[in-house]
Amino acid sequence: MSDYIKITETPSDYSDLEFMSTRSILENINREDQKVAEAVQKAIPQLTRLVDALEERFYEGGRLFYIGAGTSGRLGILDASEIPPTYGMPHNRVIGLIAGGDSAIRKAVEFAEDDIKQAWIDLKSYTITDKDVLVGIAASGTTPYVLGGISDAKKHGILTAGITNNPGSPLATLSDIPIEINVGPEFVTGSTRMKSGTSQKLALNMISTALMIRVGRVKGNKMVNMQLSNNKLVDRGTRYLMEGLGLNYEDAQNALNQYGSVIKALDALKK
Structure with missing residues (x-):
C-alpha cells in the first residue's frame, strides 16, 4: 500500500460536540451534508464509464455485483434489493454481498471484513464470470474483504470498480474504474455512515438508475416495468x-x- 492521507479518519472540523445544543448539532450536520452532492458530481466522469460498461455487459447477460462491509455492504444490498420491484428486473441481475453474510445486514459480524479471501468465495457461489462487473464499496478504501474480492476478480478478467471516500486509497489504485468521492472529515470523527455513506447511496442510486434507463426499463419518465406488488x-x-x-x-x-x-x-x- 502506498502512503496517502486517510481523509475518512481525519479529525472533525467541529469540536466539543457534547456541549452543542440540539439545534446546533442538527444545523452543523446539515451544513456538512450539503457538501456531499458536490463531491459526487466530481465523480460523474468515472460513474459514466462504469454505467456504459455495465450497459454493454447487461445486453450480453452480464450482472452487477456489489461487495462491501458494514454500512457500505448494507448500502450495496439495499440498492440491489430495490431493482426487481422498481424495474421488474430478475433478482439475480444486480446482487449485493456483505462481509459476514446476510446476518451482517442487521448485526455486525466481528472481524468479517478482515478476511481477504472470503469475498471471492462468496462471488464464486454465484458463478461470477467475465461478463459480469464487480463494484467494491469501502469508505476507507482499505477493507480487506473488498480488496481481496476486487483483486481476485481482476485475475479472472472481470471488470472492477471501487467506490471510496479516500482518494489514492488501495481500492482506488486497484480498481479498473476508481470512483473517488472526497466528502472531507465526518462530523463525528471517523463515522463514515454519515457523509461517506450518503455519498455512496447517491452514487449507487445514479449507477443503478442510469443502467436501468439505458437497458430499457423506463419509458418516458415512468417505471413501466415495476412489479405490481401492492x-x-x-x-x-x-x-x-x-x-x-x-x-x-x-x-x-x-x-x-x-x-x-x-x-x-x-x-x-x-x-
Whole structure:
C-alpha cells in the first residue's frame, strides 16, 4: 500500500460536540451534508464509464455485483434489493454481498471484513464470470474483504470498480474504474455512515438508475416495468396507462389486470 492521507479518519472540523445544543448539532450536520452532492458530481466522469460498461455487459447477460462491509455492504444490498420491484428486473441481475453474510445486514459480524479471501468465495457461489462487473464499496478504501474480492476478480478478467471516500486509497489504485468521492472529515470523527455513506447511496442510486434507463426499463419518465406488488403500485400503474393511452381509470385498470404490467399493456394497446 502506498502512503496517502486517510481523509475518512481525519479529525472533525467541529469540536466539543457534547456541549452543542440540539439545534446546533442538527444545523452543523446539515451544513456538512450539503457538501456531499458536490463531491459526487466530481465523480460523474468515472460513474459514466462504469454505467456504459455495465450497459454493454447487461445486453450480453452480464450482472452487477456489489461487495462491501458494514454500512457500505448494507448500502450495496439495499440498492440491489430495490431493482426487481422498481424495474421488474430478475433478482439475480444486480446482487449485493456483505462481509459476514446476510446476518451482517442487521448485526455486525466481528472481524468479517478482515478476511481477504472470503469475498471471492462468496462471488464464486454465484458463478461470477467475465461478463459480469464487480463494484467494491469501502469508505476507507482499505477493507480487506473488498480488496481481496476486487483483486481476485481482476485475475479472472472481470471488470472492477471501487467506490471510496479516500482518494489514492488501495481500492482506488486497484480498481479498473476508481470512483473517488472526497466528502472531507465526518462530523463525528471517523463515522463514515454519515457523509461517506450518503455519498455512496447517491452514487449507487445514479449507477443503478442510469443502467436501468439505458437497458430499457423506463419509458418516458415512468417505471413501466415495476412489479405490481401492492395497491399503491397498481394505482400508479393504472394512472400511467391513463396518461399513456388516454383511457379512463376503470378501463386503464382493466387493461393493467389483463396484461399484467404497464409496459405489456402499452405495447399491446398502442398497436
